Amino acid sequence: MKTRETPPVPEGPDGARPFGPPFPTFGGVRPWHPGSRAALVVMGVPYDAGTTNRPGTRFGPRAVREASWTGPLARRPEFMDRETATPLPLADALADAGDVWLEHENLEQDWPHITRAAGLILEAGAVPVTxxxxxxxxxxxxxAFEPTPVHYVHLDTHLDCDTIFPTGWTHGSxxxxxxxxxxxxxLTLLGIRGLTNSGHDAAWIREAGAVVIPARELRRLDEARLAERLPRGPFYVSVDVDFFDPAVAPGTGTPEPGGLFFPHFQTIVSAIARRGPIVGFDxxxxxxxxxxxxGKTARLAACCVLELAAAVLSRSKDAPNHIGGTHEPLRR
Structure with a gap:
């Protein structure tokens, strides 16, 4: 596999490096550094000290990037919008900043680095893709989105509202x-299923006023009916790959039978885009x-990135005008 040459690691305003060493970029897109322009910017966070079951997600960013270089995903100048049959210039709109530079195996110490990296992308007027x-x-x-709160859409088999761990810095919280x-x-939680969600979790979610659509119900909803259950944007969308059935996404630490499939995911993304802009996703x-x-889980994840990126672009009235990050930064 041929890798692209990348410029020196960019430095932040205080001389500290927000992103790590050179990398193969997602789909072969151009590298990004603070001050350059793009509509969406990919950044990796190779961290798995928050896992409570099987580790290995620190290798996720590289695996997803490598999967994006395979088959029809790699180095395409544009992709076809499946709804309008018009081309979307994703290769021009996307750039890749590399992995966030982490110093510790402790999220409480590392999260300022992650927040700062995402903030640099937002300040450039781009959508962070993590x-x-x-x-x-x-x-x-x-x-990084503070002080502007967003509507959070959570695709997962788990409610992820555990408060039983003393630090609170886990993938279950x-x-x-x-x-x-x-x-x-x-809060909107989609695809919830399985016996690992406790009564305590369910009570916490009710008290928080979250909308929960379990996997069984979600399968029955078409795009229009799902859109009716969503608020008006802007949205931040978080996709845990255990949302999908283990048949198509076995490479994850806490898989759960009875999951969803990619056509369900496409319906969800379209429903969200109906209701407002997607201003960030992971x-x-x-x-x-x-x-x-x-590597089919990583490949599925790469397809999720492209589907969400296409939704960001296709929702704009004139997708090419988004290229270069010309929209206003969310936090301004």
Missing amino acids: LGGDHSITYPVLK PVARIHQDGLTRS VVEVSPILEGPH
Whole structure:
């Protein structure tokens, strides 16, 4: 596999490096550094110290990038919008900043680095696209959107509102953390299923006023009916790959039978885009060491990135005008 040459690691305003060393970029898109322009910017967070079961998601960002270089995903100048049959210039709109430079195996110490990296992308007027890493990284990414709370849409088999761990910095607690810190206007949880969600979790979610659509109900909803259940945007979308059935996403630490499939995901993305702009998203919990060499979980995650990126562009009245990050930064 041929890798692209990348410029020196960019430095932040205080001389500290927000992003790590050179990398193969997602789909072969151009590298990004603070001060350059793009509509969407990919950043990886290779972190899995928040896992409570099987680790390995620290290898997720690289695996998803490598999967994006295979077959029809690699180095395409444009993709076809499946709804309008018009071309979307994703290759021009996307750029890749590399992985966030982490110094510790402790999210409480590392999250300022993650928040700062996402903040640099937002300040450039771009949409941050985060590759995890375990699900605990969603919290520091959302911190970058302060003081503007967003509507949070959570695709997962789990409610992720655990408060039983003393630190709270685990992949089972991002929903609790972001709600308690007032980082969202609303919570919508999609695809919830399985026996690992406790009565305590369900009670917490009810008290938080979240909208929960379990996997069984979600399968029955078409795009229009699902859109009616969603608030008006802007949205931040977080995709845990265990949302999908283990038949198509085995490479994750806490798989659960009875999951959803990619056509369901496409319906969800279209419904969200009906209701408002997607201003940031992440795809997390890809653990390539837990599956064979086929890498189908990482490839599925790469397809999720493209589907969400296409929704960001196709929702604009004139997609090419978004290229270069010409829209106003969300936080201004």
